[in-house]
Amino acid sequence: MVKIERLVNAIEPLNGAAMEAATRRLNSLTKPIGSLGVLEDLVIQLAGITGEVMPHVNSKMVIVMAGDHGVVAEGVSAAPQSVTPQMVYNFLNGGAAINVLAGLAGAQVKVVDIGVADPTLRHEKLISRKVSLGTANMTKGAAMSREQAIEALMIGVEAAGAEIEQGVQLLATGEMGIGNTTPSSAILAVYSDAALSVIVGPGVGLNSEGIDKKIQAIQTSLAVNQPDPADPIDVLAKVGGLEIAGMTGLILGAAARRTPIVIDGFISGASALLACKIAPRAKEYIIASHLSEEPGHKILLDAIDLEPMLRMRMRLGEGTGAALAFNVIEAATRIMREMATFEEAGVIMD
Amino acid sequence: MVKIERLVNAIEPLNGAAMEAATRRLNSLTKPIGSLGVLEDLVIQLAGITGEVMPHVNSKMVIVMAGDHGVVAEGVSAAPQSVTPQMVYNFLNGGAAINVLAGLAGAQVKVVDIGVADPTLRHEKLISRKVSLGTANMTKGAAMSREQAIEALMIGVEAAGAEIEQGVQLLATGEMGIGNTTPSSAILAVYSDAALSVIVGPGVGLNSEGIDKKIQAIQTSLAVNQPDPADPIDVLAKVGGLEIAGMTGLILGAAARRTPIVIDGFISGASALLACKIAPRAKEYIIASHLSEEPGHKILLDAIDLEPMLRMRMRLGEGTGAALAFNVIEAATRIMREMATFEEAGVIMD
Numbered sequence: 156m157v158k159i160e161r162l163v164n165a166i167e168p169l170n171g172a173a174m175e176a177a178t179r180r181l182n183s184l185t186k187p188i189g190s191l192g193v194l195e196d197l198v199i200q201l202a203g204i205t206g207e208v209m210p211h212v213n214s215k216m217v218i219v220m221a222g223d224h225g226v227v228a229e230g231v232s233a234a235p236q237s238v239t240p241q242m243v244y245n246f247l248n249g250g251a252a253i254n255v256l257a258g259l260a261g262a263q264v265k266v267v268d269i270g271v272a273d274p275t276l277r278h279e280k281l282i283s284r285k286v287s288l289g290t291a292n293m294t295k296g297a298a299m300s301r302e303q304a305i306e307a308l309m310i311g312v313e314a315a316g317a318e319i320e321q322g323v324q325l326l327a328t329g330e331m332g333i334g335n336t337t338p339s340s341a342i343l344a345v346y347s348d349a350a351l352s353v354i355v356g357p358g359v360g361l362n363s364e365g366i367d368k369k370i371q372a373i374q375t376s377l378a379v380n381q382p383d384p385a386d387p388i389d390v391l392a393k394v395g396g397l398e399i400a401g402m403t404g405l406i407l408g409a410a411a412r413r414t415p416i417v418i419d420g421f422i423s424g425a426s427a428l429l430a431c432k433i434a435p436r437a438k439e440y441i442i443a444s445h446l447s448e449e450p451g452h453k454i455l456l457d458a459i460d461l462e463p464m465l466r467m468r469m470r471l472g473e474g475t476g477a478a479l480a481f482n483v484i485e486a487a488t489r490i491m492r493e494m495a496t497f498e499e500a501g502v503i504m505d
Numbered sequence: 506m507v508k509i510e511r512l513v514n515a516i517e518p519l520n521g522a523a524m525e526a527a528t529r530r531l532n533s534l535t536k537p538i539g540s541l542g543v544l545e546d547l548v549i550q551l552a553g554i555t556g557e558v559m560p561h562v563n564s565k566m567v568i569v570m571a572g573d574h575g576v577v578a579e580g581v582s583a584a585p586q587s588v589t590p591q592m593v594y595n596f597l598n599g600g601a602a603i604n605v606l607a608g609l610a611g612a613q614v615k616v617v618d619i620g621v622a623d624p625t626l627r628h629e630k631l632i633s634r635k636v637s638l639g640t641a642n643m644t645k646g647a648a649m650s651r652e653q654a655i656e657a658l659m660i661g662v663e664a665a666g667a668e669i670e671q672g673v674q675l676l677a678t679g680e681m682g683i684g685n686t687t688p689s690s691a692i693l694a695v696y697s698d699a700a701l702s703v704i705v706g707p708g709v710g711l712n713s714e715g716i717d718k719k720i721q722a723i724q725t726s727l728a729v730n731q732p733d734p735a736d737p738i739d740v741l742a743k744v745g746g747l748e749i750a751g752m753t754g755l756i757l758g759a760a761a762r763r764t765p766i767v768i769d770g771f772i773s774g775a776s777a778l779l780a781c782k783i784a785p786r787a788k789e790y791i792i793a794s795h796l797s798e799e800p801g802h803k804i805l806l807d808a809i810d811l812e813p814m815l816r817m818r819m820r821l822g823e824g825t826g827a828a829l830a831f832n833v834i835e836a837a838t839r840i841m842r843e844m845a846t847f848e849e850a851g852v853i854m855d
Contacts, residue, residue, distance in 0.1 A: 192817045193818050250849065467542045504585075
């Protein structure tokens with residue numbers, strides 16, 4: 156826990172002076188004050204994070220954390236567990252949606268095996284940091300030990316740190332893990348008054364019978380494990396997942412290194428909720444990308460007080476919504492650097 | 506009216522066979538069926554519009570229609586009319602938000618003077634098609650004659666046609682015209698049961714006294730002119746604007762040439778509503794970009810049955826929201842062309 160405490164203490168408040176200077180510059184540009192809405196908010200946030208009045212996000216990366224879930228034994232997913240490693244290979248070979256969308260944004264994709272159940276998973280481009288062959292079935296006991304949860308979280312912190320050191324200026328969370336809307340829903344349930352029937356959705360394509368099984372599995376997991384809301388690491392270990400822990404680490408690691416981090420959909424949102432429970436200041440470093448079709452996602456983002464930019468009815472994960480948002484964030488930085496001021500353009504608003 | 510009738514008849518239904526083939530291909534790609542939501546809808550729409558199963562939108566353009574409004578004499582705008590030509594020069598010199606956002610999307614910007622009140626407005630890059638020096642004050646009578654409205658509309662049709670002939674594959678509507686949320690609100694009021702107090706917003710920055718004046722001006726305009734909802738050209742002429750007519754023409758012209766057209770915010774939305782009243786089939790060629798802060802915008806888009814992708818709290822106009830959406834539309838076409846199929850990737854979902 157010393158590591159976690161040190162991490163939390165490393166997350167500093169945003170740079171208020173840079174934010175004020177950014178606001179002044181935005182107000183000098185040829186547009187009604189505040190009329191670019193979220194684009195302006197993004198510039199101000201990036202200024203606060205980086206300390207630069209005209210921030211850059213030239214080097215962008217999605218880090219995809221891949222892990223499996225013992226709870227799939229309860230029939231909570233429409234797709235078989237074998238899809239996790241198959242999709243990891245697809246990411247590494249450049250054929251998945253995340254490769255296409257990151258490519259369009261000029262962003263790299265890195266994939267971390269943090270706990271895929273397939274022991275044969277191997278690829279020269281894969282970052283192999285397997286904590287275990289998937290989590291245990293959380294309906295029978297804790298998904299992970301506390302030590303495993305912290306180990307997985309620190310893998311995320313280190314992954315973020317290593318990339319930031321190499322010059323990455325904008326990070327995003329991505330994930331692959333068949334069954335992972337189930338632990339994500341369980342984490343949300345710990346922190347929300349909303350009923351499971353409202354939180355829980357179809358994931359990649361459960362029917363109503365499947366959703367009933369999923370609700371049942373979550374109820375059982377919560378009853379068996381009694382996760383302690385006051386101890387987010389306890390929640391993460393008992394009803395979370397390895398890739399969820401890894402993404403929680405990515406968020407905290409980015410925040411500790413003053414780097415903006417874009418979160419993707421529902422599962423990334425569960426990681427962000429835990430990150431903000433561990434270190435409330437981390438919230439200021441997070442950029443929400445899209446609102447997914449998963450019904451709990453809005454409840455999750457409201458709980459963190461984040462506002463998504465994109466409404467695409469997407470429900471794929473991988474980091475796809477975050478990658479789409481990269482271009483919007485790039486747009487915000489371009490507005491700041493490239494627009495003419497009122498004085499330069501000779502525009503007199505009043 | 507013969508011209509308009511010919512235009513309406515030139516708008517054909519989407520290509521159902523291409524849409525079915527596009528859906529089949531989307532369903533073969535390595536993702537749960539439908540999980541990319543709006544990205545998939547966009548690909549299918551583009552396939553229906555272009556007849557191509559793998560559509561391209563390589564050549565993109567925003568056409569900004571600029572015009573002034575006699576109704577500004579009623580104190581309905583927070584900015585003076587002189588800002589219209591000043592901003593036109595800013596567009597032509599590349600310093601405005603639309604230049605930056607279109608540039609990021611790899612799109613061109615063209616500006617049409619369809620009715621700026623400044624008689625001295627001149628620039629080598631400006632397309633000068635001035636119908637009149639702004640509209641008349643619609644609280645005293647019709648904003649335009651029926652002939653002027655048709656002339657302005659046909660300028661838009663021709664502008665779209667000329668660019669499509671030069672190879673443009675994706676068009677967007679943009680506008681500049683101090684005071685133009687007032688005629689846009691009046692057009693919406695003709696077709697909506699919502700109260701003016703719900704429809705009318707601050708535009709670029711009216712205070713509550715200004716909003717009261719604006720509501721008053723719209724009420725007077727509607728009472729004085731009695732626009733006929735069954736005759737959208739009558740509505741356009743009496744309580745519309747030259748740039749609104751021009752954008753209505755852009756939409757109808759793009760649809761008649763089987764070219765997708767992205768609409769921007771509230772004023773573009775008023776043009777789209779009129780375009781769909783003139784030719785209901787035009788709707789299938791329209792892509793909604795963002796939901797603006799102007800309170801009537803959601804009512805407007807609901808009236809056309811369009812769903813915006815972006816929630817940026819923007820209220821600038823110019824085509825800025827549409828330009829931001831260009832990248833999302835490009836993303837949709839890349840997904841279709843670049844993602845691996847289940848067979849290629851060896852992924853077995855069930």
